[in-house]
Structure formats: structure tokens, C-alpha cells
Amino acid sequence: MGWKEAMTEVGALKGWEVKKVADGHQGELIKMIVQTVLLELKKKCMVITDNLVMMEDHLNEMTRLLNVGSNDTRIVGIHGMGGIGKTTIAKCTYNKLFQHFECCSFLADVREKVQQYNDLVGLQKQLLTDTLKCCSDITDINSGISAIKLRFQEKNALVVLDDVNEKSQFDWLVGNRDSFGPGSRIIVTTRNKDVLNTLEVDETYEPPLMNHEQSLQLLSIHAFQKKFPPIDYDSISKEIVLVSAVLPLALEVIGSFLWKKKEAIWTDTLKKLKNIPDDQVQKRLRISYDQLNHEQQQIFLDIACHFSGMDKTYAFYMWDDCGYYPEKEINAMCLMSLVKIINVNVLTMHDQLIDLGREIVRQEDFENPGMRSRLWDKEEALDVLEGEMLLGTEKKLVILDLSRSGITEKWKGWSQIKMANKLKVLDISWNHISKLPDEIWMLEILEVLRASSCNLKGNIPSCIERLSSLRKLNFGHNYIQSLPTSICKLSCLQTLDLGCGCNIQALPELPSSLEILHVTLYPKRNLHVKLANLVNLQDLRLSWCSMNLVEIPRYIEKRSKLQILEMENTNIRTLPKEIGALLSLLTILTIEECYKLTEIQGLGKLESLTHLTIRGCHKLKDVQGLENLKSLASLSITACKEIAEIDLLEPSAPLVSSLTILTIEECYKLTEIQGLGKLESLTHLTIRGCRKLKEVQGLGNLKSLASLSITACKEIAENLRHL
Incomplete structure (x- = not known):
């Protein structure tokens, strides 16, 4: 179906006649059709419970206060005591209105993330990523707010700041109303109405109590x-x-x-x-806490003090060591509405319940924090460690998070940490530690060591072999020059992350237990890699490693357990026909900025492949076998400037029933996309910057389509103007 036929069909379905709509102007009618379709189909909703009461009243009032459609930039605040439903109201309002804006972002738990984790930069990055799909080169708060002000001046945006308790948080995240384009709306939730007064918001809403x-x-x-x-x-x-x-x-x-x-x-x-x-709301909530068994109470307090908003993986290390059954206990607490799990693995808890849990821990010893079972405030924890106030509590430490705490290798608290003979997880990321202190190598049962972005330099000492229980090791974003050969003795090591910034020239033989290996070198250089013994490898990501590769090496082809393979900026020139047979379990394949890659063969044999991304491969002219990928759910082909045609299916091809997301961007020579109209499961279609693409056939047959974006396609725009 061509564009004329498609527009005729859409017009008929909607019952619009050019003579009766838009004063008879065809161009205006087309704009109205596109805007209406996008308003109906665009989806980016926040997850909320189905068990809502009185929400329609709240939404009506918030809609009135926001007055969407007016050209002013408006700030509306929601205030009230914890537990009254401020966040839920903000989420529902966001879900109802976001499709009326060019870009949108919901920043949750601002107070907690700033006070507990000092992560304003992370929130700034989230705002830019949510709205503009980029976070630039933000390295500090000042560069973050500068980027926000620069990029949002012309944007019509909807931004929600949830649980703000200081004006400075607002200032560093959105600046002021002048930072955003006309028609933008900013929603702020807070327990403290004074915060809204200092912000000079346009309207405030205090949710009334339920009858x-x-x-x-x-x-x-x-x-x-x-x-x-x-x-x-x-x-x-x-x-x-x-x-x-x-x-x-x-x-x-x-x-x-x-x-x-x-x-x-x-x-x-x-x-x-x-x-x-x-x-006394907390006492009411404590009735449910008191009914938990001992194991559930301990897990509740751990989440309240440390793990709300975090991946549950690290917490499971500790709970397993304690002899608990975390899956069973957390499931029971979810049924009691004390804990929720979002995004599969992230533990969350309402801030009132967090306050309850922390108050219970404070009551263990009001005067001496070192005698409490948990320390969540970093400054308090550092004072305890430096002041030798632990009085034996250090022997109970299982998880210690010292990230972003400002410690160095000369920190006085290292002498206390070496006594933590039960410590399993240590996070010292984002500090200024040029050399790992000797005390770390004494933690013989340590299972996770995170030391990313620490400014580490030189060589890692051979005594790393003492960490015989180590499972996860993260040295990313440092200046390490070499790893010792003794690392192969870490027989439990499953994950090794050597992210951006490493100066490593060669990798020694690694332990055969390794399942995940990430290596990113910057600037790009040759890297000598020994991977032949990694028979358990499931996730391999190589970035900016030239490695002198011209084809997929045999040590990768033999990785029968490999599920994720990502290659960025390597010298790879071809993917062989045999790749499907050799990597039968591969589910994610990403090839980015491999400028010498000229052909990809054998894709059709990758029966388990669900996600395929090809980006910035400038010499690649053809991608063969796409139509036979029976499990493929997401396909992205971007900035492949020589690709002229994309063939998505043949008759009875399995791709018809599997593909749900298709993204094709900046393929400047692309003139045709074959088989698009047969993709019966496609829900999201994005085509951008394909200058020579004249038409997109088959749009009318995409019965499952929920999101459609076709932009910066010059030839299509010309055809539309001549309709």
C-alpha cells in the first residue's frame, strides 16, 4: 500500500473529509491525522496499582491546575503527609498527560537519592536520558544543570520531581521555569509545603483525606x-x-x-x-511489621536501611549467608504490601515504611550508632569506622557500601575493615583511591568487589589470589595497566568488568569459571586476549579493542554457552556463515562502529536471537538472513550508510510472528523496506533520517502497532507535500 492509499484508508476510518476539516487544506489535514494517531498510540506510562480509590477526583483537580495547552511554563506542587498518596497522584497525572508533550521524565525518590546516595548527577543524567535519549558528558552537577538548561529551552516538556525536601534539589535538576520551553509543566511532590513556597509555584494541591x-x-x-x-x-x-x-x-x-x-x-x-x-502513623504500620517472623523482620529492616530502589542481587548474598529464604520471605511481604518489586529485580518500599524501619534500628541504641545492627548514613558510618566505635560489630558486617564517600587509600577506617571477617560485598566506587590498600586482600570470603571510577593506577598486585571466594570484580573506569597472572586462581570468579579507561595491554589467562567479561579500552588500542579456556562464558562485550581481528575468532565461535555478544569499534570484517551453528544459544548480538565490517552472514541460523543491534558499520551493504530469525523481538539498524535495502521476510518466514520493535535510523542510501506490512506483532516502529526512502509500504496492515515515528526522511516529506 502506498502513501496515498494509506492516507485514504486512515481518512475513511476517522471519517474526516478535507473539505470539512482544516479549512480544506490537505497539508493541515495530514498534520492533524499524524498528531491524533501519535496521541492515541504513544506509550510511556508509569507502573501503578490497579487498586485505586478516589483517583478520578485527584486527576480532575490536577488537570485543572496544570491547564495543559496554555503557553506558559507552569509549576504545580502536591504536598501533604507521607502515605497520603502524593506519588500515586503524580504518577496517574503523568500517565494521563504525558502524550501531550514532546518529552517527559519522572524522577522518583529525589530526597532519598540525594541524601542517601549523593546522586544528583545520576538524576540529571536520568532526566536527559528520559527526555532527549542522551546524557552528554556530564561529570559533575554544574555541567549537568548547564546541559539541562541548554537542551530544554525549546522543548515542551513534562517533568515530575517526586519527594523533594529542599529547594536546592529543584535548582540543580531543572534550574527554573525559564530553562524549559513554552507549554512545559513541572510537578513537584513534597511533605513540606514551605519548599513549594520558596519555589514560587503557580499552584498547590493538598490531597484531601478519604471519607x-x-x-x-x-x-x-x-x-x-x-x-x-x-x-x-x-x-x-x-x-x-x-x-x-x-x-x-x-x-x-x-x-x-x-x-x-x-x-x-x-x-x-x-x-x-x-x-x-x-x-502516630508509624505505630499503625508497625502492627504489620510485628506480625512478621524473625527472618522477614530482618529482611524488612535491611531493605528499609539499604536496599530500597536497588537490585536485589547483592542483598541475596547476605540473606543466603544468614540462612534465610529470601524469595519466599519477600513474596510474603509483597502480599502484605510492605515491599514491592519493580523492573523484575528492583526492591522498593514506601518512604513511610523506610522511616519505620530506620526508627526501629535507631531504637537499638540511640547514643552509640556503632552498636546498631545497620548503618545507612555514610557520614555516620565513616565516623564509626574511623573512631573505632564498632566494639565488635565489624565482625558482623556482610555488606559495606562506601561509594561516593570521599575516602582515599590513606583513610583511617581500613584498619577496621580488615577485621570484618564476614564481609561479602564491598563497594568503594567513585572515590579517590589510586592504589587498593593491603587490608582489602585480607577479606578472604569477599564475593563482590566494586572499585569502578576510583582513579586506580598501575598494576593490580598478585595477592588478589587471596580473594578465593570472589564472584564479581569491577575495575571499570580506571587507569589499570595490568592484571596479575594469579587472577586465574580465582576459581569462583563469574564476572569481570574492565570498563572504559583501562590501560591494559594484555589480559592474562582468566579463570574458566568466568561467565561475564566486559572490556572497554579508551583510547583504542590492540589487546592480546586469551579466551580459549572460558568454556562457561555467557556474556562477552569488547569495546574499542582493535585486537587485529578480521573475522570472528575460533575461541569465540566455540563458546557454546554464549548468550550475549557485543562488539564495538573492533576491526572485525565479517560474520561467517557458521556463526548460527556455533552460537546456538545467542540471544543478544550487538555490533557497533565496526567500520571495517562488510558482510554479515549466517544470521538466519541464530534460532535463539531476540535482540539484534547494528550501528555505525559504514561499509556494511547487506544484512542477510533476517527473515529467518524466528525468536527476534527487537531489531535496530542505525547509521549504516551503505545499506540500500532491508528485506524482512519471505513467504512463511518466522519473523512475522516475533518482531515487536523495529528501529531504522540514518541509513542514508536506504530506498526500500520489504515485508514490513507482514509483521503482525510489530508494536513500535521508528524510521529516522533515511533520506532516500520514498515510502513505507504496509503501514495499514500493522494491526498491533502502538508507537509510530517517521522523521527526517526527506523523500517521504516531499511525497506528503504533493498528496
């Missing part, structure tokens, strides 16, 4: 999985609502705790709630 009926409905949804309680529980449910301060969080936690509980538990819970003053 009795709404509160009963929320409690019932979590306790009985329906809107109203059974008759036998109606009376006691109403009583619990009366003494629960009608806070959404408290009702959710209490209701989740009471789910499938006997009536005696309900009665006991009601008695406890009646003895708690109205203004």
Missing part, C-alpha cells in the same frame, strides 16, 4: 479483594477504618495484613489500633 466510604472500599479491596466487606466483617471493617487515620498507605498495609486472616486476628488488630494516637 469513610472511600476508606472502607480501599481496606476491603486489600483485605477481601473486592469493593465491600462481607456481611460478617462489615462492622469490624468500619471500626478499623475509624481508627486508621484514613491514610491510603495505612489502609493498604493493614488490609493486606488481614487478608485471609481469622476473625480473632481482626479483633486483636482493632484493639491495638485503638491504643495508638491518631497522629
Whole structure:
């Protein structure tokens, strides 16, 4: 189907007639069609629970206050006590309105990330990545805010800053309203209304408390999985609502705790709630905490103090060592609404529950932090370590995060760390440590050592072999010149990350246990690599390693367990026909800026491949076998300037039912995309900067399409103008 036929079909479906719409101007009609389709299909929603009560009222008020459509740049603040639903309201508002803006970003947990992790730069990068798909070369706060002001001046943006407690956080993240283009909207949530006053926001919204009926409905949804309680529980449910301060969080936690509980538990819970003053929310929440078993309580406190917003992997090291069953216990706490898991592996907890957990730990010893079971404040932890206040607690340390703490190799606390004979995870990233102190090599059961961006120089000593239990080692973004041959004795090592900045000339023989190897050299240089013995390798990423390669080497081809292969800026010239048979488990293949690559063969045999990215391969003219990739879900071909044609399928090709995301950008000689209309599962299609592409056939047949973007395609634009 050509463009004229496609536009005719769309026009017929919508019932628009050029004479009746846009004053008869065809060009204006086309713009209206495109804008309407994109508004309907664009998706970038925040994840929220289905169990919402009273949200329609909140959304109506926020929509009124934001007044989307006016050309002013408006700031609206949501304030109120913790647990009242500020973040949920902001998420729902964001989901409802984001499609009206050119770009959008939701920055969650600003207070926690700044105070606990000092990560303003990380938030700045997230803002730029969310909205503009780049974070430039941000190295500090000043360069970050400069980049934000420069890039957003002409952008119509929607930005949410969740849980702000200081004006400076707003200043460093968005600057001021003049940093954004006309029509932009900024939403700020905070517990402290004074913050909004200092920001001189345009409007404020304090969510009203739920009435009795709404509160009963929320409690019932979590306790009985329906809107109203059974008759036998109606009376006691109403009583619990009366003494629960009608806070959404408290009702959710209490209701989740009471789910499938006997009536005696309900009665006991009601008695406890009646003895708690109205203004003491934490005590209400503690009722659920007190019902946890010992293992669950310890995991709850660990998440509250250390792991909310973090990948659960590191925490599992500790919980496994303690003899807990983390999968089972976390699942139980999720059912009680005490913990949530997002993005598959990330643990999250509401800030009121975090406050509860940390208060419980403070009560262990108000005067001496060194006697508490957990230390989450970095300055407090450093004071304890430097002041020799641990009084034996160092022997209980399992995880120690000293990243971004400002320590050096001369730090006084190293003498304490060497006594931590149970330490399994040590993170000293983003500090100024030119040489790893000898005390580290005494941590014989250490399983994870993260020392990225530490300014490490010179050679890693041979005594690294003492870390016989080491599983993960990260030396990325340093200036290391060599690794010792003794590293091959680390028989448990599974991950070795040598990221950007390493000056390594050669890699010694590595342990056969290795499953993940990332090597990035900058500037680019030859690297001698010994990989023949890595029979367990599953993830291999080589960047800026010229390696004198002209074809896939045999030591890679023999990696039958390899699932991820990424090559960036190497001298590779060809992918052989045999690659499919040799790498049958490969799921992700990325080839970027391999300027000498001229041909890719054998792709059709990669039966497990789900993601294929080819970018910046300037001499590549053809990609053969795409149509036979029966598992491929995502295909991206970018900046391959010599590719003139992309053939996506043949009759009965398996790609028809698998591909969901297709991105083709800056392929300047591309004139034709064959088979596009047969991709019945395609949901996201992006075509950008393909100057010679005249038409995109088959768009009308893409029944699953949810996102469509065709930009900077000169020939297509010319054809549209002549419709």
C-alpha cells in the first residue's frame, strides 16, 4: 500500500473529509491525522496499582491546575503527609498527560537519592536520558544543570520531581521555569509545603483525606479483594477504618495484613489500633511489621536501611549467608504490601515504611550508632569506622557500601575493615583511591568487589589470589595497566568488568569459571586476549579493542554457552556463515562502529536471537538472513550508510510472528523496506533520517502497532507535500 492509499484508508476510518476539516487544506489535514494517531498510540506510562480509590477526583483537580495547552511554563506542587498518596497522584497525572508533550521524565525518590546516595548527577543524567535519549558528558552537577538548561529551552516538556525536601534539589535538576520551553509543566511532590513556597509555584494541591466510604472500599479491596466487606466483617471493617487515620498507605498495609486472616486476628488488630494516637502513623504500620517472623523482620529492616530502589542481587548474598529464604520471605511481604518489586529485580518500599524501619534500628541504641545492627548514613558510618566505635560489630558486617564517600587509600577506617571477617560485598566506587590498600586482600570470603571510577593506577598486585571466594570484580573506569597472572586462581570468579579507561595491554589467562567479561579500552588500542579456556562464558562485550581481528575468532565461535555478544569499534570484517551453528544459544548480538565490517552472514541460523543491534558499520551493504530469525523481538539498524535495502521476510518466514520493535535510523542510501506490512506483532516502529526512502509500504496492515515515528526522511516529506 502506498502513501496515498494509506492516507485514504486512515481518512475513511476517522471519517474526516478535507473539505470539512482544516479549512480544506490537505497539508493541515495530514498534520492533524499524524498528531491524533501519535496521541492515541504513544506509550510511556508509569507502573501503578490497579487498586485505586478516589483517583478520578485527584486527576480532575490536577488537570485543572496544570491547564495543559496554555503557553506558559507552569509549576504545580502536591504536598501533604507521607502515605497520603502524593506519588500515586503524580504518577496517574503523568500517565494521563504525558502524550501531550514532546518529552517527559519522572524522577522518583529525589530526597532519598540525594541524601542517601549523593546522586544528583545520576538524576540529571536520568532526566536527559528520559527526555532527549542522551546524557552528554556530564561529570559533575554544574555541567549537568548547564546541559539541562541548554537542551530544554525549546522543548515542551513534562517533568515530575517526586519527594523533594529542599529547594536546592529543584535548582540543580531543572534550574527554573525559564530553562524549559513554552507549554512545559513541572510537578513537584513534597511533605513540606514551605519548599513549594520558596519555589514560587503557580499552584498547590493538598490531597484531601478519604471519607469513610472511600476508606472502607480501599481496606476491603486489600483485605477481601473486592469493593465491600462481607456481611460478617462489615462492622469490624468500619471500626478499623475509624481508627486508621484514613491514610491510603495505612489502609493498604493493614488490609493486606488481614487478608485471609481469622476473625480473632481482626479483633486483636482493632484493639491495638485503638491504643495508638491518631497522629502516630508509624505505630499503625508497625502492627504489620510485628506480625512478621524473625527472618522477614530482618529482611524488612535491611531493605528499609539499604536496599530500597536497588537490585536485589547483592542483598541475596547476605540473606543466603544468614540462612534465610529470601524469595519466599519477600513474596510474603509483597502480599502484605510492605515491599514491592519493580523492573523484575528492583526492591522498593514506601518512604513511610523506610522511616519505620530506620526508627526501629535507631531504637537499638540511640547514643552509640556503632552498636546498631545497620548503618545507612555514610557520614555516620565513616565516623564509626574511623573512631573505632564498632566494639565488635565489624565482625558482623556482610555488606559495606562506601561509594561516593570521599575516602582515599590513606583513610583511617581500613584498619577496621580488615577485621570484618564476614564481609561479602564491598563497594568503594567513585572515590579517590589510586592504589587498593593491603587490608582489602585480607577479606578472604569477599564475593563482590566494586572499585569502578576510583582513579586506580598501575598494576593490580598478585595477592588478589587471596580473594578465593570472589564472584564479581569491577575495575571499570580506571587507569589499570595490568592484571596479575594469579587472577586465574580465582576459581569462583563469574564476572569481570574492565570498563572504559583501562590501560591494559594484555589480559592474562582468566579463570574458566568466568561467565561475564566486559572490556572497554579508551583510547583504542590492540589487546592480546586469551579466551580459549572460558568454556562457561555467557556474556562477552569488547569495546574499542582493535585486537587485529578480521573475522570472528575460533575461541569465540566455540563458546557454546554464549548468550550475549557485543562488539564495538573492533576491526572485525565479517560474520561467517557458521556463526548460527556455533552460537546456538545467542540471544543478544550487538555490533557497533565496526567500520571495517562488510558482510554479515549466517544470521538466519541464530534460532535463539531476540535482540539484534547494528550501528555505525559504514561499509556494511547487506544484512542477510533476517527473515529467518524466528525468536527476534527487537531489531535496530542505525547509521549504516551503505545499506540500500532491508528485506524482512519471505513467504512463511518466522519473523512475522516475533518482531515487536523495529528501529531504522540514518541509513542514508536506504530506498526500500520489504515485508514490513507482514509483521503482525510489530508494536513500535521508528524510521529516522533515511533520506532516500520514498515510502513505507504496509503501514495499514500493522494491526498491533502502538508507537509510530517517521522523521527526517526527506523523500517521504516531499511525497506528503504533493498528496
